[in-house]
Structure formats: C-alpha cells, structure tokens
Amino acid sequence: MSLASGLPRDLGGGLLLRQATAADVEALVQFNGTVHAEDKPFNTAVAAISREGLAGQHPTLGPSDHLIVEATPTGEIVSSIQFIPQTWSYAGIPFGIGRIEAVGTLPEYRRKGLVRHQMDVAHQWAAERGHLATFITGIPWYYAQFGYEQAVVFRTGRTIFPALVPPLPEGQTEPFHVRAATTADVPFIAARYAAATQRYLLTTVYSADLWRFDMTGRDPASLAAVTMAIIETPTGEAVGWLEHSNELFGGNLSTHNFEIIPGVSWLAVTPSVLRHLLAVGQQMAAPTGQPLRRLSLRGEAHPAFQAFPERFIAMHRANWNAYMRVPDIAAFLRHITPALEERLARSVAVGHTGALTLHWYRDGVQLTWEQGRLVGIEPWQPPRPENGDAAFPELTFLRRLFGWQTQEELEAGFNDAFSASPEVRVLLNILFPKEPSYIRSVS
Ligand SMILES: CC(C)(COP(=O)(O)OP(=O)(O)OC[C@H]1O[C@@H](n2cnc3c(N)ncnc32)[C@H](O)[C@@H]1OP(=O)(O)O)[C@@H](O)C(=O)NCCC(=O)NCCS
Structure with a gap:
C-alpha cells in the first residue's frame, strides 16, 4: 500500500527517509539480523522473521510496510522500522491498530533522531488507514517519548515446574494424545481461538490466511515459528x-x-497435555546440555490455572506490557460506546444520567449519559487543574481504558490522579474495569 506522508524525505546530512521496495529485501534482512544481534554477530531468528514480512508470502505484510533511512552516497540502510497493520477487538468491537516493530539504527547513526522521524511517518500511516491506535513492545520507557503509555498486559501467564507435572497413574493408558496440526485443522483452531477471546478485553482478530501462514509459511528458524498441534x-x-x-x-x-x-473437562485433559509438553521440552533441552527448567502457559485468565491452582505459579514481568498510543481518546471512546453502555447496563449504575468530565490536565473529554445511553463524547478542557470528575496525569488514562489497573491502583501510584468522589470512582470502575487481555499479535 502506497500512502502519502511526504516520502521520500530528505533528512539532510546525506540521509534519505523512504518506503522500502522489493529491491530492498536482502539488504533489509541483513540489516535487521545485524542491528538486532545484541551480543551475537547475527540474529538468524530476527533475520528470518524479517524476511517473512518482506518476501511477499505474508498475507498482510510486504516491503511497503517498512521504512528505511539510507545514506545516499552508498545506498546503505542505516535505520529502519516496520509497521504491521492489524485488527484488534475491544470487548468484541473491532478496531484498526498498527504495530511498530523491528526498530533499529546502526550504532554510528544513533541519537540523531532517525527513529523519531520514522515514528512520525508511521503515525501518519496509522491515521491514513483510520487506525485508532498504534502499539509497540520493546525496550522499556524509550517509546514513552513518542506518545506511548504502557497500558496493556501483553504477554503474561503462569509457569509449571517439571516436577509438578502429574504423572500418568500406574496401569492407566494416556486418555488424550497430541498430533501435529495440518491446514485442514484451521477451522477447528479458529473456532477454539474465537471462543478463547471471549475471556479477554483486548484480542487480535486473526484470519484463516494468517493461521495458514503461521502453519506453513514460516521459516522454522523464525522468531515467530510455532508448533501447532491437535489434542x-x-x-x-x-x-x-x-x-x-x-x-x-x-x-x-x-x-x-x-x-x-x-x-x-480441563481436569481430564490438562494432565495429558502437560505430560506431552514435558516430553517435548525434554527433547528440546537434550542437545543443549541444559535442563528443561519450566513449562509456561500464556494468558491471564486461563481455565487450566483454575483447574490446577497449586501447580501453575504466576510469574509476572511488568515490562512485557504493550506500549499504546491513542492519538484521539474521544474518537476511541466513541468507537467503543456499545461496550461502555453495556457495562453500565449490567452494573449498579444501570440507567445512569449525568455528565462525567475526565481530564489529563491539558485537555480531556466530557461523557454525557442519559438514562444509560452515552449521548455525547466531547472534548473538554478543565478551567482549573482541580476541576472535573477525574484527572489522569499524562497518558495514564490509557491504563484504565485498556483494563490494566483499577481506579484505586492508578490513584495509589500517581498523586495527581484523582476522582472527585467515591461515587465517581465506582462509576469509573464500572465503565473501565480491570480486565485481562491476550494479544496474539500479527507479526
Ligand atoms: C533504540 C534505538 C532503535 C534508537 O535509535 P535512534 O536512531 O538512536 O533513536 P532516535 O535518535 O530517533 O531516538 C529518539 C530520542 O531518543 C533518544 N534515545 C536514543 N536511544 C535511547 C535509549 N536507549 N533510551 C532513551 N533514549 C534514547 C535519542 O537521543 C533521541 O532523543 P532526542 O530526540 O531528545 O535527541 C537504537 O539504539 C538501536 O537500534 N538499538 C538496538 C536495537 C534495539 O534495541 N531496538 C529496539 C527494539 S524494540
């Protein structure tokens, strides 16, 4: 997709910012494998996933979803980012969102604002596509300077240690088996995934083409390569x-x-699955000379955790959260109005009437409720900082919007976050409940 955004752009100093083309594939794969190598000479897993997004087989990604800064005398790529358009669902309401990935600059070109220039273009691409948000996972804090707030628990889960995997009782045969999945299983997999998304606030809308690509189109060495199996x-x-x-x-x-x-029953199936995973993990560990340390299962609200509460242990790492950017909060709220109305209808505040003014000090929004209907969402500026029903410093409202923290948790962490009364706090927790999300991002 070719979008405007004033490209190519001369950045001065012999540097040109432009959209990548098919002619850049090899150079960009090499660039990404090198710039993301950390302490190794080359990162083959990153190079492989980079090729997948560039080579033309990916259902939704191609060279034009990449930005490049090149040094014009030589044509050398010195900085690049990737923009991955996708659809997420908020409480069942789909919305467009872009993921920023593969962000890298050669060491000798760092701290010259090259990523900043590319982020500007990516945000324009998002706006041109009608996306309501962009997101990124990655180095802590860095993206806050481009308007992002850590707001979605992106990748969490629990762990089970090998010794806690229930052994098969003596004399019994395994009641469930696991076999490799084929593309014929895609409808079954898609149906299981769709059912699982009901547990979560934010999820990714995943097409049959994407499932098939994950099963057959990935390089086994890719960062995104997975094993799909049927129980x-x-x-x-x-x-x-x-x-x-x-x-x-x-x-x-x-x-x-x-x-x-x-x-x-989860009680019936989970032990067989855990024994299968234990065997797979041990097989993977054998050639490394290192032990299999643990098995982990993603998701915050997984039924296996309820079925085996004393075997799965929570191991939360805060910086696995996704950084979110929502350039127009009022537009996002308008988009999710049916979800807000439904939350209210199911609550102690059913049929509520009144105005609710929320602000982030520089500006804010007013929500107008009439007998349980959200009839207006308008920009609102607090005349004085202490005005309004609730205040959220900087971008912290996004933590509430995306279900990461309760109002009390947010206010405990930020002295300049307030709600004007306990009743407002009740209303805010009804409208923006703490809820788990599970993002299987397109990559
Ligand atoms: C992180 C990285 C992409 C930054 O690239 P860059 O081209 O130097 O970024 P920019 O210069 O556009 O950064 C914008 C601002 O952040 C600052 N900055 C750069 N790296 C930073 C860091 N690690 N932490 C905090 N600030 C940083 C820059 O000085 C600049 O500030 P300014 O606008 O006030 O001058 C680069 O260091 C890199 O490629 N690292 C290795 C790969 C990596 O970790 N990628 C991220 C994976 S998610």
Whole structure:
C-alpha cells in the first residue's frame, strides 16, 4: 500500500527517509539480523522473521510496510522500522491498530533522531488507514517519548515446574494424545481461538490466511515459528488445540495456546497435555546440555490455572506490557460506546444520567449519559487543574481504558490522579474495569 506522508524525505546530512521496495529485501534482512544481534554477530531468528514480512508470502505484510533511512552516497540502510497493520477487538468491537516493530539504527547513526522521524511517518500511516491506535513492545520507557503509555498486559501467564507435572497413574493408558496440526485443522483452531477471546478485553482478530501462514509459511528458524498441534481422544476425535514455541527460551517451553472444546473437562485433559509438553521440552533441552527448567502457559485468565491452582505459579514481568498510543481518546471512546453502555447496563449504575468530565490536565473529554445511553463524547478542557470528575496525569488514562489497573491502583501510584468522589470512582470502575487481555499479535 502506497500512502502519502511526504516520502521520500530528505533528512539532510546525506540521509534519505523512504518506503522500502522489493529491491530492498536482502539488504533489509541483513540489516535487521545485524542491528538486532545484541551480543551475537547475527540474529538468524530476527533475520528470518524479517524476511517473512518482506518476501511477499505474508498475507498482510510486504516491503511497503517498512521504512528505511539510507545514506545516499552508498545506498546503505542505516535505520529502519516496520509497521504491521492489524485488527484488534475491544470487548468484541473491532478496531484498526498498527504495530511498530523491528526498530533499529546502526550504532554510528544513533541519537540523531532517525527513529523519531520514522515514528512520525508511521503515525501518519496509522491515521491514513483510520487506525485508532498504534502499539509497540520493546525496550522499556524509550517509546514513552513518542506518545506511548504502557497500558496493556501483553504477554503474561503462569509457569509449571517439571516436577509438578502429574504423572500418568500406574496401569492407566494416556486418555488424550497430541498430533501435529495440518491446514485442514484451521477451522477447528479458529473456532477454539474465537471462543478463547471471549475471556479477554483486548484480542487480535486473526484470519484463516494468517493461521495458514503461521502453519506453513514460516521459516522454522523464525522468531515467530510455532508448533501447532491437535489434542485427540484415542479414537481420533479432536478435543483441543495446542500451540507452543519451537525452542526453549532460558530453559522454558512456552505454550501460547491450549484450548479445548466445550463440554470437555480441563481436569481430564490438562494432565495429558502437560505430560506431552514435558516430553517435548525434554527433547528440546537434550542437545543443549541444559535442563528443561519450566513449562509456561500464556494468558491471564486461563481455565487450566483454575483447574490446577497449586501447580501453575504466576510469574509476572511488568515490562512485557504493550506500549499504546491513542492519538484521539474521544474518537476511541466513541468507537467503543456499545461496550461502555453495556457495562453500565449490567452494573449498579444501570440507567445512569449525568455528565462525567475526565481530564489529563491539558485537555480531556466530557461523557454525557442519559438514562444509560452515552449521548455525547466531547472534548473538554478543565478551567482549573482541580476541576472535573477525574484527572489522569499524562497518558495514564490509557491504563484504565485498556483494563490494566483499577481506579484505586492508578490513584495509589500517581498523586495527581484523582476522582472527585467515591461515587465517581465506582462509576469509573464500572465503565473501565480491570480486565485481562491476550494479544496474539500479527507479526
Ligand atoms: C533504540 C534505538 C532503535 C534508537 O535509535 P535512534 O536512531 O538512536 O533513536 P532516535 O535518535 O530517533 O531516538 C529518539 C530520542 O531518543 C533518544 N534515545 C536514543 N536511544 C535511547 C535509549 N536507549 N533510551 C532513551 N533514549 C534514547 C535519542 O537521543 C533521541 O532523543 P532526542 O530526540 O531528545 O535527541 C537504537 O539504539 C538501536 O537500534 N538499538 C538496538 C536495537 C534495539 O534495541 N531496538 C529496539 C527494539 S524494540
């Protein structure tokens, strides 16, 4: 997709900012493999995922979704970012969002604002596509300077240590088996995924083409490569779907998805699945000479955690949260009006009438409620800082909007966040409840 955004742009000093083309594929793959190598000479997993996004087979990504800064005398790529358009769902309401990825600058060109220039263009691309937000995961804090707030628990889950995997009781045969998935299983997988998304506030809308690409289009060495499997009864009836990483990270085998069909017991299936994962993890660990340290399962609200509360241990890392940018909060609120009205209708404030003014000191919004209907969402500026029903410093309202923190948690962390009365706090927790999200981002 070719979008305006004033490209190519001469940045001065012999540097040109432009959209990538098919002619850049090899150079950009090499650039990404090198700039993201950290302490290694080259990162093959990053190079492989980079090629997947550039080579033309990806259902939604191609060279034109990449920005490049080149040194004009030589044509050398000195900085680049990737923009991954996708659709997320907020409480069942789809919205367009762009992911910023593969952000890198050669060491000798750093701290010259080259990423800043590219972020500006990516934000214009998002606006031109009608996206309501952009997001990024990555180095802590850095993206805050481009208007991002850490606001969505992006990748959390629980761990089970190998010793806590329940052994198969003596004399019994395994009641469930796991086999490799094929593309014929895509409808089954998509249905399990769709059912699982009901547990979460924010999820990714994932198409059949994307599932097929993940199953057949990825390089096994890619950062995004996964193993998809189907859980079956001994007679071959499919009861579930399993998705895990292809290698261990720090001795951990990460399971991204484990879902079963309605009417089947998590208590019954989970032990067989854990024994399967234990065997897979041990097989992966053997050639490394390191032990399998743990098995992890993603998600904040997974039924397996309820079924086996004393085996799965929470291991939360705050900086796995996604940084979110919402350039027009009023527009986002207008888009999710049905969800806000439904939350109110199910609450102690059903049928509420009144104005609710929320501000972030420089500006804010007024929500006008009439008998439970949200009839107006208008920009609102506080005449004085202490005015309004609630205040949120900087971008912290996004933590509430995206379900990361309750009003009390936010106010405990920020002295300049306030709600004018306990009743306002009740209303805010109704409208913006703390809720888990699960993002299986397009990548
Ligand atoms: C992080 C990285 C992409 C920054 O690239 P860059 O071209 O130097 O970024 P910019 O100069 O556009 O950064 C914008 C601002 O942030 C500052 N900045 C740069 N790196 C920073 C860092 N690690 N922490 C805080 N601020 C930083 C810059 O000085 C600049 O400030 P200014 O506008 O006030 O002058 C680069 O250091 C890099 O490639 N690192 C290795 C790969 C990596 O970690 N990528 C991120 C993966 S998510």
